[in-house]
Amino acid sequence: MRLAELSARSGVSMATIKYYLREGLLQPGRRITATLAEYDEEHLRRLRLVRALIQVGRLPVNSAREVLAALHEEGLSRNRQLGTAVWALPHGPAPDDTDPATASARRTADELLERVGWSHGGEPPDAPDSPPYQMLVTAITTLTRLGYPCSAADLEPYARAMERIAVDDLNLVERYAPDEQVEVAVALTVLYEPVLMGLRRLAQARESHRRFEAD
């Protein structure tokens, strides 16, 4: 298909597609003449992912480029590809190891992973320097510093719930062909975050209603 059709089918304007091409976020089309190129379904899929990352996930162009690079690392198992791509997603501020609360947060995170059986003796996928682990440590540090509950016991039910959610996530991913799965996993990780946060607030409203409406 030509650029105009790629734009129509993806809902992304031609100007934006050209910008993504210039920034290397979208692979160039097959040149037909000096001014015409041909695009295919793979361009369409990639464009969908770029939109998910940039417009929904609000990733800066540089981070998006890193995520996309991870999709094409050679010689990685599908598991490693998935991990590399999802871990390239932004994960907020790194833990501040000059803060004494950080050391205690690391112990809490380790105790939590131990409790739920996610520890791998420091090996991937749960290595202590992995971005999601760091995200968790930073969040626990903040909770500790502000004095809110965040012991390993407090966090355990949340980890269990996320274990079930990850099964649902991977079930959705496995509906796709193997060569599409990494792209879909990245997109769904980002796109389902607002779904989950919206559902959590609705569920809180219901649970609060159930407990307190009689007050």
Next chain:
Amino acid sequence: MRLAELSARSGVSMATIKYYLREGLLQPGRRITATLAEYDEEHLRRLRLVRALIQVGRLPVNSAREVLAALHEEGLSRNRQLGTAVWALPHGPAPDDTDPATASARRTADELLERVGWSHGGEPPDAPDSPPYQMLVTAITTLTRLGYPCSAADLEPYARAMERIAVDDLNLVERYAPDEQVEVAVALTVLYEPVLMGLRRLAQARESHRRFEAD
């Protein structure tokens, strides 16, 4: 306590506390002399919440002020207070009703709430114009537009998981005295979001390892 002690105990600098006082995010202390004021535990609690909203939740000052105002609305039941405060939290872009995908997303959201038994015939807590409902509709619209799975059946397991999480959330909140619960609920809603997202990515890594590492 004096301003210096409030600063030491909260970990918030005196300059920032003065800024919060000027912006009306923190109630003034009890005046002792023209230049000295006395602060109490309630100031400390409020300061903790303001930090959670502004520094962690990245709320603009105006949104934080709205959330705080909701905490003190008179004559509301505890349930309504909780709802009002949590709903004043930012919830992303409102659904774009000029987009035909929005109408279809609303139907999906309604079907989902019906399936999980959260429908209240348009009454609170799940009124169709509530912020969390709008958050959900916007997220479904995006998924639909980008062609990713988001039928009511796809979303149902996520809603069930959030139902269990909301029970855990309210259990944490009920550890506090009734007059602290609304503040705590707002803080935990915001502060637990990065915890949940970090745990989800760790759980995805584990589940992907389990399914694909043999590849």
